[in-house]
Amino acid sequence: MRTGTKVALAAGAAVVLLVAPLLLVVTVIAATVAAAAAPQRCLPDGPGQGGAPGRLLDGLSTNPRVRAQQWANAAAIVTQGTADGVPVRGLVIAVMTARQESSLINVAYGDTAGPDSRGLFQQRDPWGPLAIRMNPRGAVHLFFTGGHAAGTPGLLDLPGWPSMPLWQAANRVQRSAFPTAYARWQTLATTMVATLVDRTVPPASSSSAPSSTGPPAMQEGPDTDPAGLVCTTEPAPGEAGGAVGAGGWAAPVAAGRYTLSSPFGMRTLEGVRRLHAGQDLAVPVGTPVYAAAAGTVVFAGSASGYGYLVTIQHPDGVSTRYAHLSVIRVRPGPVAAGAVIGLSGGARGAPGAGHSTGPHLHFEVRRGSTPIDPVSWMQRHGAPL
Numbered sequence: 278m279r280t281g282t283k284v285a286l287a288a289g290a291a292v293v294l295l296v297a298p299l300l301l302v303v304t305v306i307a308a309t310v311a312a313a314a315a316p317q318r319c320l321p322d323g324p325g326q327g328g329a330p331g332r333l334l335d336g337l338s339t340n341p342r343v344r345a346q347q348w349a350n351a352a353a354i355v356t357q358g359t360a361d362g363v364p365v366r367g368l369v370i371a372v373m374t375a376r377q378e379s380s381l382i383n384v385a386y387g388d389t390a391g392p393d394s395r396g397l398f399q400q401r402d403p404w405g406p407l408a409i410r411m412n413p414r415g416a417v418h419l420f421f422t423g424g425h426a427a428g429t430p431g432l433l434d435l436p437g438w439p440s441m442p443l444w445q446a447a448n449r450v451q452r453s454a455f456p457t458a459y460a461r462w463q464t465l466a467t468t469m470v471a472t473l474v475d476r477t478v479p480p481a482s483s484s485s486a487p488s489s490t491g492p493p494a495m496q497e498g499p500d501t502d503p504a505g506l507v508c509t510t511e512p513a514p515g516e517a518g519g520a521v522g523a524g525g526w527a528a529p530v531a532a533g534r535y536t537l538s539s540p541f542g543m544r545t546l547e548g549v550r551r552l553h554a555g556q557d558l559a560v561p562v563g564t565p566v567y568a569a570a571a572g573t574v575v576f577a578g579s580a581s582g583y584g585y586l587v588t589i590q591h592p593d594g595v596s597t598r599y600a601h602l603s604v605i606r607v608r609p610g611p612v613a614a615g616a617v618i619g620l621s622g623g624a625r626g627a628p629g630a631g632h633s634t635g636p637h638l639h640f641e642v643r644r645g646s647t648p649i650d651p652v653s654w655m656q657r658h659g660a661p662l
Contacts, residue, residue, distance in 0.1 A: 336376055336465040347381035348469070350397055353413040355473045361421045365470060366439055367432055371420055373466035374398060374447040377459050383413055390454075398451070404429050420450060442563025442620070457636060460562035460624050463603055519567030519615035524659035526570045527615040529599060529640050535560040537662060538637055541650040554648035555598065555641035556662065562603055562636045564621040569597045569640075569660070571614045574607050583639070584631025587618050593644075600639035603629050 338344045351372050358368045375381050375397040387394035393402045396410040397417070404424035409415035423431035431450060432438055438446045444460035453459075519527040539557040543550060568589055575596075576588040583600035589612060590596050603622030612618065623633040633639075642649045655662050 336462055338380075343382070346383070350375065350381045350383060350413050351469045352473055354397075354417050355470060357414040357417040358421060361418060361433070363421055363433065364439070365474060366443070367421065368470045368474075369463070369466045370432060370438075370443050370446050371417060372469055373443065373459050373462040374420070374451060376462040376465060377447075377453075378451065383411065383416075385411060400424065442561060444562055457562050457624050460603060460622065460636075461630075463563075464629065519565075519617075521615040522659035525614055526655065526658040526660040527567050528655065528660050528662055529567050529569050529597075530558050530560055530564060530621070530638060531567075534564055535638070537652070541648070541652065552648065554643075555600070555639050556651040558621075558638045558640060558662070560621045560636065560638055562620075562622055562624050564638075565617050566599050566602065566619045566621055566638055568607075568612045568614055568616045568618050569642075569655070570658075572597075572612060574609050574612050574618070577605050577607050577609060579629070580631075582632035584633065585619070585622065585629030586631075589618075596643050598639075598641035598643070600641070601629065601631055601633045601637065605629075 337347055354371045354375065355368055358371060363371075372381070378399040379397050381397065383397055384399075385395060387399065387401075391399060391401050394400065395407060397413055398410075398420050400410045400416060400419060403426035404410060404419050405415075406425075409419065419429075419431065421431045421433050423429055423434050432446060435441075435446065435449050438449070441449070442460075443463055444457055447459040448456040451459075519529070519531060521527045535558040537556065538559040539553055541556050542553060544553045546553075566587075570589070570591050572589040572591040574587060575590045576586060578586065580586040580600075583598070585600075585602035585605050587599045587602065587605060587607060588596055589599075599618060601621070601623035602619040603624075604620040605618070606620070607616070607618045621636065621638045622629045623636045623638070624630055625634055640651050642651045642654045652662050
């Protein structure tokens with residue numbers, strides 16, 4: 278069945294290469310929402326009602342024609358992926374991969390490392406005929422189901438891919454020399470996919486800007502997050518809660534998944550000597566981050582050098598901070614000890630990284646406004662780091 282599908286795609290793609298594309302028809306998938314579930318509106322720096330998504334769409338071109346191509350190619354990913362039975366999580370992986378590999382442009386050239394690389398995913402000759410690789414939907418189908426030659430598995434061929442961090446799943450398909458580079462586009466990809474799957478009727482707009490600057494018949498920016506990747510109160514597959522000790526405290530990252538890096542105390546960074554008010558835990562981008570104790574989330578958003586930050590207020594004037602997140606999974610309100618509150622980030626230059634030089638979680642404990650050494654605090658409270 279897969280061979281027949283690929284032969285049909287090859288024939289159709291050859292025609293596409295000879296005939297100028299007409300109108301791209303976007304199939305919009307309505308998100309099924311349980312009756313009791315309220316729409317989630319806690320995307321970091323999110324659009325709100327009728328607003329612009331701002332930094333959520335960092336990574337798209339400011340040139341209207343190029344931006345329209347990027348949206349059209351993201352729509353092709355959503356349409357073909359849905360036809361292939363790929364869940365929303367997989368669609369986000371594909372969009373962030375295409376953004377890293379080709380800037381979401383169907384490029385007809387490669388580079389020094391891969392002179393035969395072509396298309397949205399810069400797929401090389403073993404993936405399949407050029408006609409398929411240069412057809413956006415054909416390339417998407419290959420990304421999900423695999424290439425024509427041995428050693429080119431698709432996303433759906435990877436055991437356990439839904440439980441992997443998104444960047445890791447992308448790299449397992451692409452096998453890049455820069456595996457964490459895909460992580461920087463997670464917020465952008467989530468926003469684009471959420472926009473494409475969330476809207477069945479375009480919102481009214483008084484703008485006179487041409488519709489080609491956004492997805493066809495849509496305004497940029499989702500009102501909800503059907504992917505559950507930017508903001509959700511539930512963990513994604515494979516993101517079970519953290520282990521809570523007898524004292525009610527839990528390590529912010531699961532044991533064995535991190536190494537302690539920059540410690541609490543005075544340090545010199547980029548020529549400036551100052552207090553490092555927390556403990557850094559070096560972890561791959563996309564690692565689940567847990568609430569260290571029960572409390573109330575009092576802040577969940579972007580905060581200057583912290584990047585994407587969650588602050589939890591605990592009893593007795595104690596608070597904890599979790600910085601440089603790539604994804605925020607909580608809203609202000611009560612939170613249980615060990616609950617997943619976000620995914621780690623910190624890849625330099627990535628959305629949410631703030632002032633960070635590499636992937637890690639910055640973890641703080643404070644009493645009032647006074648920082649406390651997290652290592653000694655967690656040791657005394659039965660959750661040693």
